[in-house]
Amino acid sequence: MAVAWATVASGLTVAVNFADDPPPVINEPSPTVEATPPIALPNEPPAGDVQERGLAPRVLQPGLEFKQMTPSVPPNPPAFGTLPGEFAIRSYLQSTPFTARDGGHHSIDAVITVPSVLGPNQRFRLASVQPDFTTIQTSGGYYVSAVGGLGGPPNATQPVQTELQTPQSDIALFRVDGPSAAGTYTMKTYDGHFLTALGGGGKANDAFHTDATKASTWEYYYFLKCGDLGSGYQYAIRPTGTGMVPGKGDFVSYLTALGGGGRTSQAMTAFSGLQVGSRFKLIKQNDGTYALQTSSGNYVTAVNGGGLASGDNLHTDAHQVQAWEKFKIVEQPPNCSYTIQTVSGFYLAVGPGSSTISTRISDPNAAPSIGYNAKFELIMIGL
Secondary structure, rough: EEEEEEEOOOOOEEEEEEEEOOOOOOOOOOOOOOOOOHHHOOOOOOOOOOHOOOOOOOOOOOOOOOOEEEOOOOOOOOOOOOOOOEEEEEEOOOOOOOOEEEOOOOOOOOOOOOOOOHHHHOOOOEEOOOOOOEEEEEEOOEEEOOOOOOOOOOOOOOOEEEEOOOOOOHHEEEEEOOOOOOEEEEOOOOOOEEEEEHHHHHOOOEEEEEOOOOOOOOHHHEEEOOOOOOOOOEEEEOOOOOOOOOOEEEOOOOEEEEHHHOOOOEEOOOOOOOOOHHHEOOOOOOOOOOEEEEOOOOOOEEHHHHHOOOOOOOEEEEEOHHHOOOOEEEEEOOOOOEHHHOOOEEEEEEOHOOEEEOOOOOOOOHHHHOOOOOOOEEEEEEO
């Protein structure tokens, strides 16, 4: 094991451990990567829409729109039932999480959207219900319901409650639609009204309305995976800190298999909106690791088992899972992020500009000091 010293812009010199072979410079210039075609900006909401209620100005990254994706891959198993692990639900505009006060059992201001770390009250169990609904269960075992949400009054203090102990009620059923190219979802009540996060989030009371008939920024949410990933489910994977950043606009950055997979050169990028090539089926192996299957049916390979700082260090042409196709994906508390570790013990990380992918990071916590991000958020496809 050798030690390399990296000097960052501030003048700080940082030690990074590498394998015995001579390490390349970890923050060398980004390799040439195929550009993702730009996507049109979304239209402004029409006058008179519910978003005219004091909507804060929004700043969007060029190339972002809330266009729904058209799946070209099979749905995730199982079609219905409780999904593995938990989910954190964040508002799009303010990136603040849903919090079930006291874990549930409230009728007034039952769910709020104040800034918070993702503890138990910010994690929810989701279940798919026939024909196309989702139930949302709090950590205390109660179900989120839109009591006033079936076209109910917009200024009530209790349009969203957490009193139900069984999901066998129409008011506990939500339609979760998405993801968009930004990875966002909308939520509709049983009768088709959108769930609105007032102010785009950040509210300790009167946090929601349920009367919107059109979706704009207040009606978009991220569903971030926490805990158990299951096996055979599809995910989009993005470095933490991407998506909507309050005050800074949108920065879209998803790991993407260019062409959907099947490549050994310029196979992967991390500078892309969520597209078909950004969907990876995570298949759990007998040893607890995961294989990442692309939309073309191939597997992601860490060339040499990892340890390459840049270049064509990831391939997407494998047809079977061997050692180089296995990755340890481990949750990093408290905010529902994960590390992705290769068989050699190094970690995947995204470098400056999100176009450089390294498989040679030895310490994910030290990666930011040299301009890399080795922690990722996972968005389940097919909620």
